[in-house]
Amino acid sequence: AQSVTQPDIHITVSEGASLELRCNYSYGATPYLFWYVQSPGQGLQLLLKYFSGDTLVQGIKGFEAEFKRSQSSFNLRKPSVHWSDAAEYFCAVGAMGNYGNKLVFGAGTILRVKS
Amino acid sequence: GAVVSQHPSWVICKSGTSVKIECRSLDFQATTMFWYRQFPKQSLMLMATSNEGSKATYEQGVEKDKFLINHASLTLSTLTVTSAHPEDSSFYICSAPSRRGNTEAFFGQGTRLTVV
Numbered sequence: 760a761q762s763v764t765q766p767d768i769h770i771t772v773s774e775g776a777s778l779e780l781r782c783n784y785s786y787g788a789t790p791y792l793f794w795y796v797q798s799p800g801q802g803l804q805l806l807l808k809y810f811s812g813d814t815l816v817q818g819i820k821g822f823e824a825e826f827k828r829s830q831s832s833f834n835l836r837k838p839s840v841h842w843s844d845a846a847e848y849f850c851a852v853g854a855m856g857n858y859g860n861k862l863v864f865g866a867g868t869i870l871r872v873k874s
Numbered sequence: 875g876a877v878v879s880q881h882p883s884w885v886i887c888k889s890g891t892s893v894k895i896e897c898r899s900l901d902f903q904a905t906t907m908f909w910y911r912q913f914p915k916q917s918l919m920l921m922a923t924s925n926e927g928s929k930a931t932y933e934q935g936v937e938k939d940k941f942l943i944n945h946a947s948l949t950l951s952t953l954t955v956t957s958a959h960p961e962d963s964s965f966y967i968c969s970a971p972s973r974r975g976n977t978e979a980f981f982g983q984g985t986r987l988t989v990v
Contacts, residue, residue, distance in 0.1 A: 795981075802880070802967055802983040803918075849917065853979075861908060862969070862979055864917045 761786040761852050765865035772840050773873050780835040780868050782824075782850030791853030792833040793862065794824055798846045806848075809833065820844070845872045877901060878970050880982025887958055887989055895953045895985045897924075897968030903948035904970035908979065909941075912965040924951040924968075958989040 762785045772778050784790055791810050795803040807818025814826040824835045833850060850865040877900040887893050897907055905926045910918040922943055923931040930943035940962075942954040955962050965986050969979040 793978075800965075800984075800986065803969075803981040805978070805981075808978060861920055861923065862918075863920075866917045 761790070761854050761863050763850050763852050763863055763865035765848075765850055765868050767868045768866070769869045769871065771871040771873060774842050775839050778835075778837045778840045778844070778870070780848050780850075780870070782833045782835065782865060783831050784833060784850070784852045785831065786852050786854075790833075792824075792826060793851040793853065794818065794822070794833075794835050795849045795851060796846045797849065797867075803849065806835070840870075840872055842872045842874060845870055878904075878968065878980045878982045880968055880985055882985060883983055884986040885988070887987070889959055889989055890957055892954055892956045893958055893987060895955075895966055895968075895987075897951045897953070897970070897982050899949045899970045899980075902970075902972070904951075905948060907945065907951040907968055907970045909943065909951075909953050910967045910969065912967065912984075914964075918967060921953075921966075924953075926951075955987065958987070960989045963987055963989045 764783045766781050793808045794806040796806050797803050806822045807816045809816045809826045816824050822837050826833050847867045847869050849867045851862040854861045879898045879900050881896045907924040909921045911921050912918045920933050921936045924943045924945040926945040932938045945951045965984050967984040968982045972978040
């Protein structure tokens with residue numbers, strides 16, 4: 760069965776500093792990988808996704824992620840964090856079942872940005 | 875882009891009452907929708923898969939008689955929490971796969987349910 764691990768529950772970075780959020784997955788086939796962001800009390804917004812091709816994926820809001828098959832990882836990065844990036848981030852793997860893409864989510868990483 | 879609308883965004887109800895949450899795909903048809911539940915400070919857990927024209931498929935451990943799902947049309951799925959109890963208080967989110975090869979899911983805004 761597929762699973763997603765986000766080892767960091769909380770991360771605090773200074774505004775303007777770089778950011779990397781870790782994500783490791785377990786999946787038998789080529790995974791469909793996603794990063795979502797959730798602000799308090801809100802739904803999920805897709806940041807970026809990987810299906811195939813170039814392993815470095817560009818997303819919205821200046822985020823990027825790199826798929827590394829050998830490490831089963833899909834870490835999210837941003838070169839310079841803004842205060843508005845404070846939120847909870849979820850990595851997810853898409854399980855292509857009979858009914859489309861059920862998503863399995865990691866536990867989430869809460870990002871705090873200090874000024 | 876495709877939008878999924880969820881209503882209400884929050885609801886407070888008394889124990890023993892039932893609450894209905896609607897999930898609509900606004901500019902595309904969704905034969906399948908997914909319902910997730912998120913406990914405070916935890917990740918989203920898939921509850922069930924809603925299928926237009928057939929019964930929903932529930933994940934292990936989810937009570938189908940308590941969480942009634944109806945996929946009435948190609949743009950509407952509803953989740954009814956029956957005889958709600960305080961432990962049902964949670965954040966419920968629906969999603970629908972995009973039409974293109976089911977490779978992306980669009981999420982509703984979520985519903986915060988508080989049972990008092």
